[in-house]
Amino acid sequence: MTTTLPEARRPPEAAERGRPHRSPRTTGRRNWAGGLAGWLWLVVVAVPLYWTLITSLKAQSRYYAENPLVPPADPTLDNYRLVIESDFVRYFANSVVVTVGAVVPAVVFSFMAAYAIVRGPRMRVLRAMNGLFLMGLAIPLQATVIPVYLIIIKLQLYDSLLALILPSVAFAIPLSVLVLANFVRDVPKELFDSMRVDGAGEWTTMWRLAAPLTRPAILTVTIFNALTIWNGFLLPLVLTQSPQRRTLPLALWTFQGQYGVNVPAVLAAVVLTTLPVLILYAFGRRQLLSGLTAGFSR
Amino acid sequence: MSSHTGQSPGRPPRSILPWLATPALVVFVGFAVVPLVGVFALSFTTWDGIGTIHGSGLDSWRAVLTDPGLPHALWVTFLVMAVSWAVQTPLSILLGTFLAGRQRYRAVLGVVYFIPLMLSSAAIAIAYKALLDPNFGLGAGLKLPLLIQDWLGRPGLAFGVVVFVVSWQFVPFHSLIYQGGVQQIPKSLYEAAQLDGAGRVRQFFSITLPQLRYTVITSSTLMVVGSLTFFDLIFVLTEGGPGDATRVLALDMYKRGFQAGLMGPASVIAVILVLVGLALALLLRRLGGRDAGASQLEGA
Numbered sequence: 001m002t003t004t005l006p007e008a009r010r011p012p013e014a015a016e017r018g019r020p021h022r023s024p025r026t027t028g029r030r031n032w033a034g035g036l037a038g039w040l041w042l043v044v045v046a047v048p049l050y051w052t053l054i055t056s057l058k059a060q061s062r063y064y065a066e067n068p069l070v071p072p073a074d075p076t077l078d079n080y081r082l083v084i085e086s087d088f089v090r091y092f093a094n095s096v097v098v099t100v101g102a103v104v105p106a107v108v109f110s111f112m113a114a115y116a117i118v119r120g121p122r123m124r125v126l127r128a129m130n131g132l133f134l135m136g137l138a139i140p141l142q143a144t145v146i147p148v149y150l151i152i153i154k155l156q157l158y159d160s161l162l163a164l165i166l167p168s169v170a171f172a173i174p175l176s177v178l179v180l181a182n183f184v185r186d187v188p189k190e191l192f193d194s195m196r197v198d199g200a201g202e203w204t205t206m207w208r209l210a211a212p213l214t215r216p217a218i219l220t221v222t223i224f225n226a227l228t229i230w231n232g233f234l235l236p237l238v239l240t241q242s243p244q245r246r247t248l249p250l251a252l253w254t255f256q257g258q259y260g261v262n263v264p265a266v267l268a269a270v271v272l273t274t275l276p277v278l279i280l281y282a283f284g285r286r287q288l289l290s291g292l293t294a295g296f297s298r
Numbered sequence: 299m300s301s302h303t304g305q306s307p308g309r310p311p312r313s314i315l316p317w318l319a320t321p322a323l324v325v326f327v328g329f330a331v332v333p334l335v336g337v338f339a340l341s342f343t344t345w346d347g348i349g350t351i352h353g354s355g356l357d358s359w360r361a362v363l364t365d366p367g368l369p370h371a372l373w374v375t376f377l378v379m380a381v382s383w384a385v386q387t388p389l390s391i392l393l394g395t396f397l398a399g400r401q402r403y404r405a406v407l408g409v410v411y412f413i414p415l416m417l418s419s420a421a422i423a424i425a426y427k428a429l430l431d432p433n434f435g436l437g438a439g440l441k442l443p444l445l446i447q448d449w450l451g452r453p454g455l456a457f458g459v460v461v462f463v464v465s466w467q468f469v470p471f472h473s474l475i476y477q478g479g480v481q482q483i484p485k486s487l488y489e490a491a492q493l494d495g496a497g498r499v500r501q502f503f504s505i506t507l508p509q510l511r512y513t514v515i516t517s518s519t520l521m522v523v524g525s526l527t528f529f530d531l532i533f534v535l536t537e538g539g540p541g542d543a544t545r546v547l548a549l550d551m552y553k554r555g556f557q558a559g560l561m562g563p564a565s566v567i568a569v570i571l572v573l574v575g576l577a578l579a580l581l582l583r584r585l586g587g588r589d590a591g592a593s594q595l596e597g598a
Contacts, residue, residue, distance in 0.1 A: 147336030
């Protein structure tokens with residue numbers, strides 16, 4: 001774990017020329033304060049997660065009577081059945097459609113823009129675009145939600161999944177362009193030159209040379225955006241209305257409104273909606289974590 | 299587009315490069331730049347969110363600026379920002395330093411620490427709401443009087459809960475940043491300090507902390523600017539309550555606009571939100587003397 005992040009994030013040549021070599025800071029003596037904080041934080045993080053999981057497996061009728069921190073003697077999946085019967089399959093599908101539908105264009109467009117910005121540093125148009133994207137980093141999504149809502153109504157997209165996709169793409173672009181441009185910049189200039197000598201145009205060079213060489217960064221950006229959009233709550237809250245259009249976080253919230261007293265069922269819904277992300281985490285932890293700190297590598 | 303592929307060597311005078319950036323530009327302008335300008339424009343109008351929009355000059359601004367709700371929302375926003383910064387920063391530095399060690403068990407602990415980062419704010423808020431319930435929650439189940447409180451029903455407690463849950467969610471992210479920072483400190487500094495007989499604590503304060511200066515700025519910028527946009531979590535956890543004890547600016551905007559149907563005043567709040575965010579980002583950037591990154595990661 002301690003050695004994964006920088007490698008996953010930058011091409012090797014960048015790591016070599018830039019900063020001093022990392023090295024684990026072992027001094028032979030113990031870090032008592034850190035160790036204590038470390039174990040305490042483990043408890044702080046793990047107890048709510050553990051409680052959520054075991055409670056979701058308890059029968060509603062009996063869960064008060066039991067010690068809340070002891071796993072159920074006879075675990076039941078009834079709560080999960082209730083959640084699935086409450087149309088969560090549809091909400092799951094909605095979340096998948098919105099996430100895939102937004103992440104793919106966001107990453108493709110951002111990559112193309114990043115490529116153009118790096119390859120045409122002397123073009124004034126591109127410099128202006130770059131400045132605009134950088135400025136976009138400082139715009140908080142919440143502050144623009146009212147005009148976004150107005151635009152979506154005017155486009156007659158209100159209460160559709162496309163309404164969620166379009167602003168999600170827009171807000172993914174600034175950080176994606178920034179991160180991807182940093183990586184395209186690390187592709188050695190000689191490689192671009194030799195592509196040109198071979199007669200390749202920018203379009204070919206972009207997909208045949210730059211894209212394969214920046215694949216780790218593209219993956220990182222994809223993961224980060226997917227996580228952000230998958231977990232998004234405000235846009236679905238404001239831009240959709242009918243139950244058929246709910247995405248998972250919004251569905252979770254309305255489910256709690258309906259079944260608030262049925263704590264095990266609510267927690268089963270929480271577990272179920274986070275399960276896909278946790279499965280991904282189990283398999284792709286390195287990429288996920290490097291995706292989260294993308295852009296802040298120095 | 300593929301017609302461009304066969305171009306002759308030597309960069310053609312009319313490059314396709316600007317066209318490559320165009321799709322990103324169009325979407326970004328349409329759904330981020332236009333709304334940003336639009337929110338300024340809407341702040342000079344009256345609109346209930348459904349009917350027609352009427353220009354109304356400075357009415358909305360006057361209404362918001364004379365409303366005692368505004369200083370309150372600003373104050374709550376500032377408090378959430380300051381207290382959650384003060385709680386998260388030392389913890390994140392400590393944990394980041396701890397995680398940077400190469401012992402295997404630390405990596406294993408790290409796996410657990412980072413789970414909250416994957417979860418949506420809505421899911422976290424809902425789980426905590428259930429956990430803190432005075433009748434059905436964890437405290438009631440354990441029969442521990444200390445834990446059986448009306449956590450979300452009393453102003454002071456609700457504020458504390460918000461700060462706690464924010465920290466629970468975001469300390470891992472900042473630990474990750476600090477972990478990366480600590481790992482970049484040259485080992486030779488510690489070796490030299492050890493030769494000079496400096497102890498563990500001394501090394502931490504005279505090497506680790508000063509070397510982490512830029513990391514502190516980066517992490518603080520993200521925390522401070524990000525805290526302006528805590529919406530999901532507080533909305534689900536407390537809806538700004540009890541009363542308006544946790545009604546931060548972002549919530550104030552939503553409630554005025556989408557619940558009370560006052561889009562004009564809500565746009566005024568949004569403009570204030572943008573201005574405060576930009577001011578903070580610039581201030582912290584000047585403090586750090588270099589680009590400390592963006593505000594968008596808060597949702598991670």
